[in-house]
Amino acid sequence: DNHTQIRLDSYLSKKKNMTRSSVQSIIKSGLVLVNEKKIIKPSFSIKNGNTIKIINSLTSDNKFSKLNIIYEDDFIFVLEKPAGLIVHHGIKNKGGTLSDYIKILFPEIINVGDTGRNGIVHRLDKDTSGLIVIAKKKSSYIKMIELFKNRKVEKNYLALINGHLDKKTGTIIAPIGRNPKNRTKQTLISSGKQSITSYKLIKEYEKETLVLVSLKTGRMHQIRVHFSSIGHPIVGDKKYGKRNLESNLLKRHFLHANKLKFKHPVEEKILSFSSDLPNDLSRYLENLNS
Structure with a gap:
């Protein structure tokens, strides 16, 4: 009718x-x-x-329509962020962010945390893929923010860097702040915040090296700035790297947040999550092997 x-x-x-x-x-x-x-x-x-x-x-058929949630309880959830997805609204980006998708999936999360955060307690760069934790309640949001602030969250990344390292393990300690000449970039600057990045060699290729990186601090672009500062920028990093021909095969920088470990904000049990390299990065490595 x-x-x-x-x-x-x-x-x-x-x-x-x-x-x-x-x-x-x-x-x-x-x-x-x-x-x-x-x-x-x-x-x-x-x-x-x-x-x-x-x-x-x-x-809809949006390329981010299937956010892979790998863990969820009443207080938090953990998902694998795909590369290309911005975490939350900034000055330039006005729509289609992770924050927008979260409020569609979990409308009750809209008032959790600072305005527009929708429960997001830490960020990954737009082109960095991997694990991100989100709080579903105000109480767990405050606790998670505290855990990050007090460096109680173990964060590991897989990164492919240009060149070969002198040592199999090392730590880069150098203050990072906004680049006065270019506001969209970070740089090593004495007035910046102290930043600590540790790394361990996993595999050497002909011109590149795969490293496991662990962050003791969480500054904006920290891994990218630190490796660039020691002459080994992340492969495919257009902002801090060299424009090398090899990275034309890669549509983004080779950086993946592959491990997160922390104490549950409410239940206090230890939670540990890991995430495999996404297809674009694993294919790039296979190419280097062949």
Whole structure:
């Protein structure tokens, strides 16, 4: 019957098999079009023959639509962030961030943490892939922030660097701050914050070296700046590296957050997570082997 009317939110929650509250959050975020018009009222009435589209959301064909959540409980969850996804809104980026996708998946998280953070307690650069932990409640957010601040979270990364190292293990200790000549870059600067990066050699290739990196501090671009400062920039790093031809095979820098270990913010048990290299990075290594 052409005259049957139904609320937009109830139609979508049945159709997409999603909870009513998460559908309402998607609608209020301006992600739903009815007959090509943006509708932000969940109670909007639709009828037969209306065309309904969800844009830029987890239910569309967005390349980030399947965020791989590897652990979840009532207080936190851990996911593998794909490369190319910005963690949260900055001055330049205004949409399609990890923070946006989280609020669609977990609408109740919207008020957790600082404005726009949606439970995010630490960040990874846009083109760095790997593990990231998110708090679902204000109490666990505060605790997780504390754990990071007090250096109680073990963070490991796999990085492929240019050239060969003199030593199999080492620690880079040098203060990092914003580059006064270029505000989008960080640099070693005496007025910066003390930063500590430890590394261990895993494998040497003809011109590159795979290292396991552990961070004692978490400054912006820390690993990239530190390795660049000792003459071994991350392969594929356009901001801090050399524009070498090999890295044309790589669409981003070779940096993956592969391990996270910390005490649960509420239950206090030790949690440990690991993440394999994504396909683009493992294929690049296979290429070097052949």
